Amino acid sequence: MLAYAAGDAAAFDTLYARHKGGVYRYLLRQCRDAGIAEQLFQDVWMNLIRVRASYQPSAKFTTWLYTLAHNRLIDHHRASGRVTLVSADDEDHADTVAALPASRRNEPESRASNRELGARLKDAVAALPAAQRDAFLLQQEGGLTLEEIAALTGVGAETVKSRLRYATNKLRAELADLSPQLREDTG
Amino acid sequence: MNSADEHRDPDVDAAWRAASRDQPPPALDAAITAAARRAVGAGPKRLGAPRAWWPVAAAAVVAVVAIGIVEMTPPDEIVPTEIAPAAPQATPPAAPQPPQDTRRDERAAAPAGASQPAPPRIEAPRKVERAAPPVRADAPATAGEATRGTTAAEPAPRREPAAAREAPKPGVPFPASPSDASPAMNAAASATDGLRAMPPSPKARQQTPPSSAGASAPQAPAPFAEDKRKTTAGTLAARPEAAPASEQPALAKRTKDGETLTDEAQARTVDEWIRLIRRLKAEGRNDLAAKELAAFRARYQERADALLPADLRETKP
Numbered sequence: 001m002l003a004y005a006a007g008d009a010a011a012f013d014t015l016y017a018r019h020k021g022g023v024y025r026y027l028l029r030q031c032r033d034a035g036i037a038e039q040l041f042q043d044v045w046m047n048l049i050r051v052r053a054s055y056q057p058s059a060k061f062t063t064w065l066y067t068l069a070h071n072r073l074i075d076h077h078r079a080s081g082r083v084t085l086v087s088a089d090d091e092d093h094a095d096t097v098a099a100l101p102a103s104r105r106n107e108p109e110s111r112a113s114n115r116e117l118g119a120r121l122k123d124a125v126a127a128l129p130a131a132q133r134d135a136f137l138l139q140q141e142g143g144l145t146l147e148e149i150a151a152l153t154g155v156g157a158e159t160v161k162s163r164l165r166y167a168t169n170k171l172r173a174e175l176a177d178l179s180p181q182l183r184e185d186t187g
Numbered sequence: 188m189n190s191a192d193e194h195r196d197p198d199v200d201a202a203w204r205a206a207s208r209d210q211p212p213p214a215l216d217a218a219i220t221a222a223a224r225r226a227v228g229a230g231p232k233r234l235g236a237p238r239a240w241w242p243v244a245a246a247a248v249v250a251v252v253a254i255g256i257v258e259m260t261p262p263d264e265i266v267p268t269e270i271a272p273a274a275p276q277a278t279p280p281a282a283p284q285p286p287q288d289t290r291r292d293e294r295a296a297a298p299a300g301a302s303q304p305a306p307p308r309i310e311a312p313r314k315v316e317r318a319a320p321p322v323r324a325d326a327p328a329t330a331g332e333a334t335r336g337t338t339a340a341e342p343a344p345r346r347e348p349a350a351a352r353e354a355p356k357p358g359v360p361f362p363a364s365p366s367d368a369s370p371a372m373n374a375a376a377s378a379t380d381g382l383r384a385m386p387p388s389p390k391a392r393q394q395t396p397p398s399s400a401g402a403s404a405p406q407a408p409a410p411f412a413e414d415k416r417k418t419t420a421g422t423l424a425a426r427p428e429a430a431p432a433s434e435q436p437a438l439a440k441r442t443k444d445g446e447t448l449t450d451e452a453q454a455r456t457v458d459e460w461i462r463l464i465r466r467l468k469a470e471g472r473n474d475l476a477a478k479e480l481a482a483f484r485a486r487y488q489e490r491a492d493a494l495l496p497a498d499l500r501e502t503k504p
Contacts, residue, residue, distance in 0.1 A: 004227070012223040016216070024211040041211055045219045049226045118206030125203075139195075140203050171199045 001061050005052040016045070019062065022141035023069050029125055029137050030073050040076055044069045059151075066142045067152050070134070117175075124174040132167035135160050457487075457494050464499060477502070 003011035023044060028037035047068055055064070125133055131153075138149045146164075150157040455463075460483050467476035480502060484491040492500050 004223070007227050009224045009227045012227070013220060016220060016223070020216065021208075021210050025207050025209050028209055029207070038211060038215055042215060042219060046222060049219075049223050052226070117202060121199075121202050121206045140200065141207070168196050168199060172196050175199065175202060 001052070001055050001064075002057060005055055012049075015061070019065055020045075022143075023065065026066065026069055026137045026141045027073060029122070029133065029141075030130075031076065032126055036076070040069070040072050044072050047072070060148065062142055063144060063148045063152060066138060066144065070138075070152055121171070121175065124171050127174075128167050128170060132163045132170075135163040136167040136171075139164060461494075461496060461499060 001011070001015060004015065020041075024037065024041050027040045027044070028034060031037050031040065044065075048065065125136065128136065134153065135149055138144045138152065144152065146157050146160050150160045153160065460479065464476050464479045464483065467473070467479060480495075480499060483495070487494055
């Protein structure tokens with residue numbers, strides 16, 4: 001990033017090639033709309049280009065990049081009037097979690113369709129509470145640590161750990177009946 | 188295994204990696220990378236390019252200014268180039284005098300019958316350049332040739348040697364035009380002409396004994412002109428008193444010296460000297476005329492009789 005800020009266009013190509021997929025998927029899983037995700041994705045990178053001169057390598061570039069994406073996503077949710085990333089990860093928010101849409105595993109049509117593994121997993125992630133999904137996606141797509149996620153989202157590390165634990169348990173339960181197929185496909 | 192890895196499920200992670208392989212559209216990639224390149228190319232490069240040229244441009248400007256200053260500063264090159272055109276321009280101050288001067292010359296020279304047509308003064312500088320080399324005091328020249336040459340070269344012998352002597356002095360500004368000359372210099376120049384063209388003032392006649400004035404007359408015209416520039420008209424009249432006859436041997440010595448004689452001859456020609464003697468005689472200053480005649484004979488010695496006209500040849504000092 002410092003090289004690009006100094007005028008090296010090739011450095012940007014390297015950065016973009018390394019992080020474009022993760023940022024795009026992070027945005028796509030959060031907003032669940034490809035068109036909106038592309039718009040947000042472009043906004044994130046344009047913002048990065050615009051503020052390149054003010055970049056300070058105080059943190060890992062990936063953390064800074066996903067911070068831009070996270071903030072852009074929050075702005076989008078605020079602008080669209082949707083509920084933002086709610087901290088529905090622990091017992092204090094049990095009511096909120098109960099109010100979330102049920103997993104598609106309970107939907108008869110979903111069970112009957114026997115969709116592919118990838119689609120089911122995506123649906124399972126999409127069914128996660130927003131805060132858990134956010135932490136899960138930051139961990140999976142951005143490769144961020146607990147501390148980095150905590151710093152990015154503005155919560156404590158224990159909170160992030162709890163969110164990740166909840167998300168992982170739900171996804172594991174979602175994929176329990178597909179475990180043999182999952183192991184076969186991914187193995 | 189860090190704290191984040193504790194909550195990772197290998198099955199979930201593997202399934203997610205297999206399922207989530209979405210990529211942004213290539214068009215979006217192209218748009219973003221193009222924007223990034225534009226930003227880099229239009230931002231820092233555009234600002235950096237002029238900065239890269241600044242030192243080169245500054246060095247070029249400094250070099251040009253330095254060369255210009257170096258070429259302009261040496262006074263040795265400036266003074267001659269300014270004097271060369273200024274020398275012909277120095278003649279106009281004498282321009283108002285010529286008609287009077289010519290008339291008096293004609294009146295003074297009437298008995299001799301050698302009427303001298305006064306050429307226009309404007310042609311004088313041009314003729315001087317052509318006539319100057321042959322006009323040497325020791326060169327055999329007929330009266331007619333001398334008349335033509337000296338009449339045309341009248342202003343030149345006075346000004347050119349003086350200018351040539353003053354030229355090497357870089358610190359002394361030479362007036363490029365008559366208007367630039369100091370009043371003292373103009374007065375001195377007028378007085379120089381006035382010695383021939385105008386009768387001396389009564390006061391000057393009283394102050395200047397004819398004998399002492401005559402002693403200064405044979406002096407070389409070049410110092411004569413130079414002295415005129417250095418002194419006012421009033422001091423000019425008194426100047427002959429300060430010029431003792433002891434300078435005459437020096438003049439004779441210079442006459443024999445070929446190098447210095449050239450300057451002397453260019454300063455006062457035979458015809459000019461003859462006209463001066465005639466004018467002095469016409470004004471009644473016979474003793475001064477006799478001194479001038481004696482100086483003439485001393486200068487040209489055995490050729491003096493050949494150079495002098497008949498009326499002056501018979502006059503013995």
